[in-house]
Amino acid sequence: MCKCGSSCSCSLSGERGVQLYRDGAEGKCSLVLYLPSLVLHSPPGASLDPTFLFQCITANIICSIVFGERFDYKDRQFLRLLDLFYQTFSLISSFSSQVFELFSGILKYFPGAHKQIFKNVQEILYYIGHNVEKHRTTLDPSNPRDFIDSYLIRMEKEKSNQHTEFHHQNLMISVLSLFFAGTETSSTTLRYGFLLMLKYPHVAEKVQKEIDQVIGSHRPPTLDDRTKMPYTDAVIHEIQRFSDLLPIGVPHKLTKDTLFRGYLLPKNTEVYPILSAALHDPRYFEQPDDFNPDHFLDANGALKKNEAFMPFSIGERDLCFLSQAVEGRLTLQDTGLGP
Secondary structure, three states, X not given: OHHHHHHHHHHOOOHHHHHHHHHHHHHHHXXXXXXXXXXXXXXXXXXXXXXHHHHHHHHXXXXXXXXXXXXXXXXXXXXXXXXXXXXXXXXXXXXXXXXXHHOHHXXXXXXOHHHHHHHHHHHHHHHHHHHHHHHHHHOOOOOOOOHHHHHHHHHHHOOOOOOOOOOHHHHHHHHHHHHHHHHHXXXXXXXXXXXXXXXXXXXXXXXXXXXXXXXXXXXXXXXXXXXXXXHHHHHHHHHHHHHOOOXXXXXXXXXXXXXXXXXXXXXXXXXXXXXXXXXXXXXXOOOOOOOOHHHHEOOOOOEOOOOOOOOOOOOOOOOHHHHHHHHHHHHHHHHHHOO
C-alpha cells in the first residue's frame, strides 16, 4: 500500500506538483498571521497553547493542495475531519495499537483501539471519496485545480495501461497518506520551533533580522524568499533535526539477499531505519545533542546539505513531494509568524 501510494504521489511532484503546492501554501500562509491577534486577545499573564491553531493551519494547507479549498476554523465539517485525524493519531501511538501490530492475526477478532481506528479511517475515506466524485463532475483537463484533479487526469491518460498505479484506490490512499503524514509532523514541528525560539532568543533575533531584511513587514513570505534566507533555512533544518519527531522510519523490504556488516539478510526481510541515529551522529553534526543552526551553514554562512539529515524517511524517494512540502510550509509559516 505505502509503495504504490508514495510512487503515485512522487510522480505528481514535478513541475505541476510544485506549482500546486505554491498556489496552496503561499495563498494560505497568511492564515498564520491570526496568531498575534490570538495572543493579544489572551488575558495578561495567561498561558497560551497554540496546538489547535497549528493543527488547523497545517490541515487547511493540505486541504487547499488536495481539495483546492480551505475551511473556516469553525466549520463543522473541517473540525470533524481534524478530530478524526488527531484522534486516530493518538490511538495509533497507544500501547494497545503497538501490541495489535505484533499480534493482529489474533487480536483483530477482539475489541480494542484498532476497531475505532478502522471506523475513523472509513469515515475519512468516505469524505475523500465524496470530494473525488465532485472533482470528476467539474474536471477540466486543461486546468487542474489541485492534487485530485491532477491525479484524475493522469488516471485518464493511463486507463489503457493494465499495470498502472494510477487508479481510484491509490488516489484514495495517496490523499489519506498526505493528510496523515503531513499534518501531525508539521504542526508538532511548529510547536517545537516556537519552544526553541523562546529558549534561544539570540537565534530568534537573527531569524527576525533576516526576515526584516528580505521580506519586510508589508507582504507575506513566498517560497522564492527561501533561497535568500540561509540562516532561517538552517534554523528550520535544525528544528527538524533536534526535535527528532520520527525516531524510526517506515519499514522497507529487501529486494535481494544482502550481506551487511558480516550478517546475511535474506530477501524480503523487513528493515526499520533508525532515523534518530543519523540525526544525532557526531560524524555529521559537531554538537548532536545541542540546538545549533550552524550544523547546516558553511564557512560563508550559506546553507549546506548534510547527507545525515533525514527527518522523515530514508531511501530513493524519501517521501518526495511530502518532504519538500513540509519544509516549504515550515518556511512560510515560521517567517509569516516571525519569532
